[in-house]
Amino acid sequence: MSQFSHLNQQGEANMVDVSGKPVSTREATAQGFLVVSDEVITAISDARIAKGDVFAVARIAGIQGAKRCSDLIPLCHPLALSKVDIQFETLAEDNRIKVICWCKLNGQTGVEMEALTGVNIALLTLFDMCKAIDPGMRIEAVCVTDKQGGKTGHWKRDTV
Known part of the structure; x- marks a missing residue:
């Protein structure tokens, strides 16, 4: 069984020292869905x-969320992201909106948490902007779908 990297020998939470790791290009993609009513899709x-262009606002919120990940998640390293991309896909037949966040940097630690934070903040922003129409919306299936870089190389989720 592997040990948790964020615990020291005394079992206390600590920030992992990545200073000895080589710099490499690292990328991660995460996605999630907002399940909505027909009225929201329409x-x-x-x-x-009423609040405006939901995708434009949620895109900016998601980018900001990814950039601020270390302020929100304890023990995350502050990272100098070189790219954050947020995409939306309306799946009207399933009454869902798919949000995808892709993050990239050259650094010593991965960007999975930033991609997950970007997706969640974009989803929460969509929820906030549409809740007057459908307060019963739900967020589901948020996950990392792909990551590259570092010693583990390329990893891709088999099923989404």
Whole structure:
């Protein structure tokens, strides 16, 4: 059984020292879904959400979330992200909105937490902007789908 990297020999929480790790290009992709009503799908496609362009606002929020990950998640390293990309796909047949966040940097630690934070903040922003129409929306299936770089190389989720 592998040991938790964020615990020291005394079992106390600590930030992992990555200073000895080589710098490499690291990327991670995460995704999640917002399950919504027909009314939300229609209001978004007709640009009738009172708070404005939901995808534009959620994109900016997701990017900001990824950049601020270390302020939100204890023991995460502050990272100099070189790219954050947030994409949306409306899946009207399933009454879902898919959010994908891709993060990249040249560094000594991975960007999975940043990608997950970007997805979650974008999803929460969509929820906030649409809750007047459908307070019963739900966020589901948030996960890392792909990561590259570092000693583990390339990892890809088999099923999403």
